[in-house]
Amino acid sequence: MVISMESLWRQQTEKIESNHYFLQGSIRESHWDVVVIGAGMAGILIAYYLQKQGKRVLIVEAKTIASGQTERTTAKITSQHGLKYAELIRTVGEEKAKLYAMANQQAISQYARLIKDEKIDCQFEWVDSYLYSISQKYILMEEAKVAKHFGIQAEFVEKTELPFAVKGAVRFENQAQFFPLKFIKSLSEELNVLEHTLVTEIKDCWVVTDKGILTADDIVVTTHYPIKDVPGFYFLRQHQERSYVLALANTEPIKNMYYGIDENGLSFRQAGEYLLLGGSSHRTGHIYGKKGNTRTRSVSAYGHLREAAKNYFPKAKEVAYWSAQDCMPHDGIPFIGKYSVFTPHLYVATGFQKWGMSTSMIAAKVICDEICGEKNPYESLFTPQRLLVRAGSKELLKDIGISAGNLTKGLFGKRRCSHMGCALIWNPETKSWDCPCHGSRFDEDGKVLDNPAKKDIS
Ligand SMILES: Cc1cc2nc3c(=O)[nH]c(=O)nc-3n(C[C@H](O)[C@H](O)[C@H](O)COP(=O)(O)OP(=O)(O)OC[C@H]3O[C@@H](n4cnc5c(N)ncnc54)[C@H](O)[C@@H]3O)c2cc1C
Incomplete structure (x- = not known):
């Protein structure tokens, strides 16, 4: 059997089409209320909500819809972003840490509402999310306590359904998972997306592409890593990290979602008949298990996952493997809002730190409210203008x-x-x-x- 290097989502989704009627006019030199650059989860959701508010929106995409990191996600929709809340209290204070929890919890409900309202068939499921460790207990107890204090249905437990013993775990109830490309395929049908068009420059209200120049009242950059270095200086404010995923057939199904906090911890979620096993994170541009010229681990990134698959699911058959990366902001909070103080009509959504499903939804609400002149309670938390020092x-x-x-x-x-x-x-x-x-x-x-x-x- 051939093992695919395409993500499970991509293998199982037909070509994603968008609204083509808008192409009848001339795209070159056309004017839009908003141009969104990049058709990943963030760009699609932002465009969708802006269009719902009556804005004329065009998405410009260098390749095809959802062909960036979004097609390689594991698509857990959760406010459980690793060991987050106790650390956020230490770094940015209790008030902001609580806002972070509320924004992400609301994002989950927002997905559920949208999927129901638009009748989207995308295998959306309510499940619990677990943060586990095979060696630590107290740090998880602290996380559970803080999360509960912030209004999340959280609890410390000592047993899980995983095929190995854990020292402890934090369970967040009523989190979710879905099939991201089915979701995007459905939302895209009504959106104007110009594919195979690379944006090379943004200047004031001008969006310069390799197919011509567009203008817009407002421009939103959702290119994963922002494409404009100055102003904004995002290259000084975040780095990228890569992680790897295996899709396994023939395993005992796992009902809930799991994320290990130990060094080389693993991530699990079921996707239909397949189990997604993820992990082996490292900074992009470094080699997994290597420090300088010295190997610190004998296995490769995929090797680590294959070893775990063999140990925990001996009958498993690998059907696909892939990898992706995400932007990691220094203070652990995504950048959502005005690109810089000097660019009042330019917006950005980046720094999702491998939790871009819930944070793309937050970005959609925050940026849509900002462009439409509405107040949003989370604007100040995510503002890219915050001091990171x-x-x-x-x-x-x-x-x-x-x-x-x-x-x-x-x-x-x-x-x-x-x-x-x-x-x-x-x-x-x-x-x-x-x-x-x-x-x-x-x-x-x-x-x-x-x-x-x-x-x-x-
Ligand atoms: C292994 C892994 C697993 C993950 N699992 C989860 C998970 O379970 N839950 C979760 O919440 N998050 C998860 N994430 C994170 C999540 O997948 C990402 O944060 C999210 O998909 C990013 O979406 P995006 O729209 O910002 O970027 P992208 O999907 O990368 O979209 C950006 C788009 O911009 C386009 N583009 C770039 N430059 C230009 C240009 N110059 N002109 C025009 N277009 C351009 C690209 O072609 C691309 O289509 C995971 C990440 C990784 C690495």
């Missing part, structure tokens, strides 16, 4: 160190990134040239796979 300064210094090191590394003979010129690293698992500084990726022939780079390399 206290909460993220250690991460910032680390990132600057990595960037400086890779900018000057092996000045001759190394393949270099077209974004800022850092030395690239060959990742044999994804067969790509990856940048350790900001996470751009290129295929074997030098074609851009992932932002922020826009130009291919030779």
Whole structure:
């Protein structure tokens, strides 16, 4: 049997079509109320809610709808974002930590409402979400206590349905999972999406593409990693992390969703007859299990997952494997809102830290309210204009160190990134040239796979 490198979602979804009627006019030099750049989960939801408010919206997409990180997600819709809440209290204070919990809890209900209202068949299911550890207990007890204090139905437990013993787990009740591409396929039918159109520049109200120039009253950047470096300076405020997924057939079904907090912890969720097993995270541009030139683990990223599959589900058959990456902001809070103080009509949604299902929904509500002149209770929490100095300064210094090191590394003979010129690293698992500084990726022939780079390399 051939094992697919496409995500399960992509394999099981027919071509996603959008509204083509708008193409009858000339796209070049046309004017829109809002242009959204990027048709991933964030762009699609933002465009949908803006259109519901009566705005004329165009999404401009470099490739095809949901062909970015969104098609490789594991699609848990949850407010349980790893060990989050006790840490947020320490870094940004109790008030903001509570707002974070409320925003993400509301995002789950918002999905449920939208799916019901639009009658979307996307295998949406209410399940519980568990954060587990095989070695730690007290840190999970603290997390459960804080989450409960913030109004989440949370509880510390000592038993789960996982095929191995845990020291403890935090259960969040009434979280959800779905089939993301079926959801997007349904929402896209009524949206105007211009596919295969690369945005090369944004200047005031102008959106410059490789097919012509558009104008808009407001512009929203949902390109995963923001495509404009200045202003905004997002390349100094977040880095990217890559993770890997296996789809397994022939396993005992797992009813709920799981996320391990230990080093090399695993993620689990059932998707129909298949079990998704995820993990092996590492900074993009580094090699899993390698520090400098020294191997710290004998297995590769996929090897780690395959070993776990063999141990815990000996009868399992691998049907697909894939990987994806996400942006990790230094203070652990996504950037949603005005791109910078100097750009009143330019917005951004990024820094989803591998929880972009709930945070794309938050982005849709916050940005839609901002553009429509409504007050949103979460605007100040997610504003990209917040000061990161206290909460993220250690991460910032680390990132600057990595960037400086890779900018000057092996000045001759190394393949270099077209974004800022850092030395690239060959990742044999994804067969790509990856940048350790900001996470751009290129295929074997030098074609851009992932932002922020826009130009291919030779
Ligand atoms: C392994 C893994 C598992 C995950 N699992 C979960 C999960 O269970 N739950 C959860 O909440 N989150 C999860 N996430 C995170 C989630 O998948 C992402 O946060 C989310 O999909 C990001 O969506 P997006 O719309 O921001 O980006 P994308 O889906 O990447 O969309 C960006 C789009 O912009 C387009 N684009 C880029 N540059 C340009 C340009 N110059 N011009 C025009 N278009 C452009 C791209 O082609 C792309 O289609 C996971 C992440 C990883 C890595």
